[in-house]
Amino acid sequence: MFCTNCGAQLQDAANFCPSCGARAKRPESPAAATVPSAPPPPIQTSPTPPPVASQRATVSPRPSGREVTCPWCAAVLDATLLSCPRCGATLDAPLEVSETGWKQLPGRKDMAKLQFGDSFCQIEGLYVPVADVKLAPSDSIYFTHHVLLWKDPQVNMTTMSLSGGWKRMLAGLPLIMMQAQGPGHVAFSRDAPGEMIALPLQPGEMIDVREHLFMLATGSVAYNWFSTNIWYTTQSGDDKETHYPVGMFMDRFSAPQSPGLLLLHAGGNVLVRELAAGQTLLVKPTALIFKDPTVEMQLHFEHPSTGFSLWGSWGNRYVWLRLWGPGRVALQSTFERLEGENASITNCSPATRQQW
Amino acid sequence: MTDAIHMAAGEPLERIQCQWCQGMNEKTALTCRSCGAPLDIRNLVSESGWREAPRIKDMTEFQFSSSTCQVEGEIVPVAEIHLGPGDSVFFEHHIMLWKEDSVPLTVLQLPGGMKRAFAGMPFVISVATGPGRIAFSRDATGELVVLPLHPGMEIDAREHAFLLGSHQIDYSFVRIKGFANILFGGQGMYMDRFVTTNTPGLLMLHGYGNVFERTLKPGESILLEPGAFLYKDSSVNMQVEFQKLGTGFFGGTNMALARMTGPGRVGIQSMYVHHHTE
Numbered sequence: 001m002f003c004t005n006c007g008a009q010l011q012d013a014a015n016f017c018p019s020c021g022a023r024a025k026r027p028e029s030p031a032a033a034t035v036p037s038a039p040p041p042p043i044q045t046s047p048t049p050p051p052v053a054s055q056r057a058t059v060s061p062r063p064s065g066r067e068v069t070c071p072w073c074a075a076v077l078d079a080t081l082l083s084c085p086r087c088g089a090t091l092d093a094p095l096e097v098s099e100t101g102w103k104q105l106p107g108r109k110d111m112a113k114l115q116f117g118d119s120f121c122q123i124e125g126l127y128v129p130v131a132d133v134k135l136a137p138s139d140s141i142y143f144t145h146h147v148l149l150w151k152d153p154q155v156n157m158t159t160m161s162l163s164g165g166w167k168r169m170l171a172g173l174p175l176i177m178m179q180a181q182g183p184g185h186v187a188f189s190r191d192a193p194g195e196m197i198a199l200p201l202q203p204g205e206m207i208d209v210r211e212h213l214f215m216l217a218t219g220s221v222a223y224n225w226f227s228t229n230i231w232y233t234t235q236s237g238d239d240k241e242t243h244y245p246v247g248m249f250m251d252r253f254s255a256p257q258s259p260g261l262l263l264l265h266a267g268g269n270v271l272v273r274e275l276a277a278g279q280t281l282l283v284k285p286t287a288l289i290f291k292d293p294t295v296e297m298q299l300h301f302e303h304p305s306t307g308f309s310l311w312g313s314w315g316n317r318y319v320w321l322r323l324w325g326p327g328r329v330a331l332q333s334t335f336e337r338l339e340g341e342n343a344s345i346t347n348c349s350p351a352t353r354q355q356w
Numbered sequence: 357m358t359d360a361i362h363m364a365a366g367e368p369l370e371r372i373q374c375q376w377c378q379g380m381n382e383k384t385a386l387t388c389r390s391c392g393a394p395l396d397i398r399n400l401v402s403e404s405g406w407r408e409a410p411r412i413k414d415m416t417e418f419q420f421s422s423s424t425c426q427v428e429g430e431i432v433p434v435a436e437i438h439l440g441p442g443d444s445v446f447f448e449h450h451i452m453l454w455k456e457d458s459v460p461l462t463v464l465q466l467p468g469g470m471k472r473a474f475a476g477m478p479f480v481i482s483v484a485t486g487p488g489r490i491a492f493s494r495d496a497t498g499e500l501v502v503l504p505l506h507p508g509m510e511i512d513a514r515e516h517a518f519l520l521g522s523h524q525i526d527y528s529f530v531r532i533k534g535f536a537n538i539l540f541g542g543q544g545m546y547m548d549r550f551v552t553t554n555t556p557g558l559l560m561l562h563g564y565g566n567v568f569e570r571t572l573k574p575g576e577s578i579l580l581e582p583g584a585f586l587y588k589d590s591s592v593n594m595q596v597e598f599q600k601l602g603t604g605f606f607g608g609t610n611m612a613l614a615r616m617t618g619p620g621r622v623g624i625q626s627m628y629v630h631h632h633t634e
Contacts, residue, residue: 122403153578
């Protein structure tokens with residue numbers, strides 16, 4: 001028997017789900033009661049997945065024969081499951097898509113469980129979710145130290161060695177990456193209400209993430225960073241300042257050989273959209289969460305029409321980030337104020353302009 | 357950890373025990389009359405043993421002495437107290453949301469029911485006395501943690517985390533030595549200690565983000581980000597430890613973690629930012 005709320009396996013006599021607390025509903029007919037009660041099979045990724053974002057991971061066929069596709073990570077799963085074990089998305093509610101094509105992050109049941117390697121991650125709470133990772137002895141994860149919430153005393157934490165998957169140049173950044181090695185529990189959260197985004201990465205898949213949104217990644221995920229080349233310089237008197245609306249650097253995560261899991265935390269609500277090749281969109285720079293590496297970025301300045309005053313057109317100007325498809329982009333509904341938006345801009349990275 | 361009692365279906369029940377506060381309720385009750393926890397939903401317990409504080413349903417009412425409290429809203433919940441005649445609650449004045457004209461406010465009297473030396477403290481504890489209504493809320497997304505205290509119970513709570521206490525509760529500070537510079541940027545750290553003497557009382561805390569509770573066995577310990585600490589039984593020992601973060605390049609830095617050692621309950625909040633207090 002499975003929980004109708006979160007999909008966890010239940011004992012046949014259980015009145016409540018031990019995972020999410022919902023009342024257990026017993027199958028009505030004897031036919032329905034013959035749904036296999038074996039634990040859900042481990043997810044197996046297909047041996048030769050194509051290196052594109054929309055690839056599918058396959059799961060060994062079930063006696064029930066019915067399959068569903070996870071609306072978030074596209075894993076093919078048995079239809080009896082109610083939460084995706086790869087990314088935690090609920091499978092029993094349709095994905096909410098706006099008329100313009102923005103998809104909301106799929107719902108997640110409280111205490112939903114994700115699986116990676118031999119380890120599990122349980123996501124607890126709905127306002128400021130906690131990622132509670134149960135590391136198997138062979139698995140490790142890395143994270144920035146300020147997101148640590150609690151850990152078992154026996155979990156070994158070390159700073160990330162700079163050889164290996166890490167760029168040596170990282171040492172120049174004011175950033176300490178920590179590594180936790182199983183076995184044991186270690187849990188993470190951030191300091192703002194928002195959503196936890198689980199991004200399972202298939203071999204060959206890459207994703208670009210705006211800085212400081214990273215929560216944790218499994219040991220198999222490689223980390224790299226690149227200069228965004230999105231900047232503008234403002235001047236007030238002799239005071240010159242360079243601003244980086246999407247950060248000076250952007251994080252790039254990939255899974256070179258084996259599948260991995262990346263967890264991000266975004267503020268407020270999360271919206272995702274697929275841009276067609278050549279399609280462009282103007283977004284608030286600080287609202288960007290992640291994008292496919294195929295999506296290009298550039299600055300865009302927009303000057304609203306102000307009637308007859310020439311002065312007005314200088315003082316009033318909006319700074320946008322232009323995104324070009326093809327690929328996925330994700331935005332968060334809370335964002336920081338843009339610095340220097342109203343100051344006089346003396347120089348900037350390549351930009352387009354619109355004067356109304 | 358608290359676990360639900362499994363009762364076979366059909367077994368006659370006279371009373372339901374609340375799994376959060378252990379209070380007894382009539383079998384038809386949907387929420388606990390002494391803490392507001394829903395009784396028709398089982399505990400949400402993570403695999404690692406953390407129990408999520410019960411999400412109090414919007415507009416739930418519960419009672420303490422001759423007063424009632426109604427919880428309104430779910431994102432930043434408001435605690436609206438209908439004080440019975442002679443009942444009073446104490447609180448920090450900046451969390452008042454609204455009150456009826458007629459409810460008298462006083463400052464906590466030192467020789468009164470709640471004693472101790474507050475005089476030197478940089479903030480004032482106010483007292484509202486019934487009959488009448490007064491409502492409280494805090495400044496960020498979070499959860500109300502309702503802790504009915506029985507005689508003899510002692511709870512230590514993070515400074516400024518308490519929303520209100522009923523007049524049966526004795527309030528004091530505990531100075532934590534050696535913590536000062538580590539945890540709170542040199543402001544010094546006190547924990548609030550709440551003790552009930554002879555009569556049961558009510559303590560309400562506000563935790564930022566989500567709140568989780570875990571019961572540690574004697575000698576069992578866990579390491580916490582210090583900013584996540586919300587409350588504990590006074591039997592739980594709290595000790596700071598350092599984790600050295602060597603980078604190999606600039607000597608490394610230290611990271612402080614609080615080791616909590618049982619026996620007793622520990623409560624944490626998932627939004628661990630240090631909010632400014634006065």
